[in-house]
Amino acid sequence: MENIRATKTQEDQWMVQNHVFRIYDLVFRLPPHAQSVNFEIRRDNHIEYLTKSLKQLGPNFTVLDANRPWLCYWIIHSIALLGDCLDDKLENDVVDFLQRCQDLNGGYGGGPGQMPHLATTYAAVNTLITVGSQRSLSSIDRKKLYVFLLRMKDASGGFRMHGGGEVDVRACYTAISVASVLNILDDRLIQNVGDYIVSCQTYEGGIAGEPGSEAHGGYTFCGLAAMVLINEVNRLDLPGLINWVVFRQGVECGFQGRTNKLVDGCYSFWQGGVAAIIQRLHLLVNEQLGLPNTFKYDYRTESDNDSSDSDGEPYSDGAASPENDVCQPMQEGKSNAFAAVGVNDNGYKFIKGPISMAPLFNSMALQQYILLCSQEEAGFRDKPGKRRDHYHTCYVLSGLSISQHSNTKEADSPPLPRDIMGPYSNLLEPLHPLYNIVLDKYYEAHEFFARS
Numbered sequence: 001m002e003n004i005r006a007t008k009t010q011e012d013q014w015m016v017q018n019h020v021f022r023i024y025d026l027v028f029r030l031p032p033h034a035q036s037v038n039f040e041i042r043r044d045n046h047i048e049y050l051t052k053s054l055k056q057l058g059p060n061f062t063v064l065d066a067n068r069p070w071l072c073y074w075i076i077h078s079i080a081l082l083g084d085c086l087d088d089k090l091e092n093d094v095v096d097f098l099q100r101c102q103d104l105n106g107g108y109g110g111g112p113g114q115m116p117h118l119a120t121t122y123a124a125v126n127t128l129i130t131v132g133s134q135r136s137l138s139s140i141d142r143k144k145l146y147v148f149l150l151r152m153k154d155a156s157g158g159f160r161m162h163g164g165g166e167v168d169v170r171a172c173y174t175a176i177s178v179a180s181v182l183n184i185l186d187d188r189l190i191q192n193v194g195d196y197i198v199s200c201q202t203y204e205g206g207i208a209g210e211p212g213s214e215a216h217g218g219y220t221f222c223g224l225a226a227m228v229l230i231n232e233v234n235r236l237d238l239p240g241l242i243n244w245v246v247f248r249q250g251v252e253c254g255f256q257g258r259t260n261k262l263v264d265g266c267y268s269f270w271q272g273g274v275a276a277i278i279q280r281l282h283l284l285v286n287e288q289l290g291l292p293n294t295f296k297y298d299y300r301t302e303s304d305n306d307s308s309d310s311d312g313e314p315y316s317d318g319a320a321s322p323e324n325d326v327c328q329p330m331q332e333g334k335s336n337a338f339a340a341v342g343v344n345d346n347g348y349k350f351i352k353g354p355i356s357m358a359p360l361f362n363s364m365a366l367q368q369y370i371l372l373c374s375q376e377e378a379g380f381r382d383k384p385g386k387r388r389d390h391y392h393t394c395y396v397l398s399g400l401s402i403s404q405h406s407n408t409k410e411a412d413s414p415p416l417p418r419d420i421m422g423p424y425s426n427l428l429e430p431l432h433p434l435y436n437i438v439l440d441k442y443y444e445a446h447e448f449f450a451r452s
């Protein structure tokens with residue numbers, strides 16, 4: 001059995017490598033006039049595939065019985081990244097359907113009448129924010145959701161995925177992300193969750209799902225994003241984490257999820273997201289490395305003519321010591337969980353802060369993997385030889401957005417054409433890397449939930 005598995009894995013690896021070598025030949029070995037590689041994103045095809053899929057499901061979104069809010073999120077977030085939206089009827093159907101998934105005692109289940117679960121709660125909340133209308137945002141019962149989150153809190157500080165379910169880093173992230181974006185995060189929810197996540201960072205530098213398990217990109221994203229949202233990210237070994245994540249980009253140009261495994265398009269987001277978050281943590285990284293906080297990570301080499309900003313500064317750190325920077329080191333002690341004043345705004349402060357570190361991965365190479373190996377005629381896949389699906393379409397597009405925007409200094413400024421693989425019309429909407437929500441939709445929700 002082991003042998004059969006090993007052989008299958010090798011076959012997969014050869015298939016991807018052959019594909020990549022063919023691309024390499026096409027791109028680098030042929031004279032420029034003979035290069036005919038099409039790096040264009042098949043935007044219209046993707047939108048048609050996604051919209052049709054959503055319509056075909058009907059008003060009950062009947063497929064993947066316990067995962068229906070996920071399906072809504074994967075499809076609707078993908079459409080938003082591609083710069084499109086749903087028609088009014090479909091939007092209303094989605095809001096009505098998720099309303100039926102909302103439990104009477106708070107939280108969302110995988111379908112109407114199913115027990116509430118943190119993962120489907122995260123998917124439902126992110127979907128409703130992406131839909132974004134008044135009707136959609138006000139359909140979330142935040143008071144009951146808060147009570148549900150408290151019910152999921154475990155004595156270890158971590159969270160359970162559902163009543164009687166497993167405690168893991170996914171549960172910590174989904175609980176904290178939802179509470180933060182809905183402006184209901186408080187000290188009770190935060191208490192000791194940082195201890196739990198810290199206990200999951202492994203000797204490799206990445207974060208595992210549970211203490212003692214193997215570091216993995218999915219859980220590393222969850223652990224890191226949650227630590228930023230609760231303002232305790234300085235408790236992680238950041239140089240160790242950087243060391244781990246930079247080695248996860250393979251020769252095929254895509255990311256793998258863990259050591260010695262194959263690359264897969266969905267890690268473009270899970271690992272690319274980790275890299276994007278770390279790009280905003282330079283003050284803490286400096287501190288942990290014993291470097292002065294004036295130390296700058298320049299984006300480009302001095303020989304690069306375009307290396308300066310409009311004010312002539314080579315990607316200088318315009319905010320070396322902002323007063324209440326969410327990425328500032330904590331003053332004393334290990335945990336500031338009981339000083340969580342304004343902790344709800346950490347996601348906002350984070351995205352408004354400058355990006356003062358160069359990308360930690362080769363963003364052009366990742367875009368190549370995505371456009372040439374993951375992209376199908378319509379939809380995206382893990383790797384050549386695999387079939388497209390909505391999960392991969394969502395996370396590959398999220399990773400593509402992250403790589404396209406990884407060289408910009410501020411979340412709201414557009415990237416330069418040279419940072420986009422293929423035509424500039426490939427550009428996707430930017431996203432908030434802590435929540436994986438399209439940025440404009442996040443800003444609208446932030447304003448809405450600050451008021452209500």
Ligand SMILES: CC(C)=CCC/C(C)=C/CC/C(C)=C/COP(=O)(O)OP(=O)(O)O
Pocket residue numbers: 119122170173174216217218219222256257258261262264270
């Ligand atoms: C917000 C949320 C719910 C996040 C989930 C994060 C996530 C993707 C976790 C990954 C789980 C995992 C161990 C996959 C390994 O699968 P595998 O062994 O098939 O894949 P691999 O060979 O690539 O490791």
Ligand SMILES: [Zn+2]
Pocket residue numbers: 264265266267382392
């Ligand atoms: Zn995958």
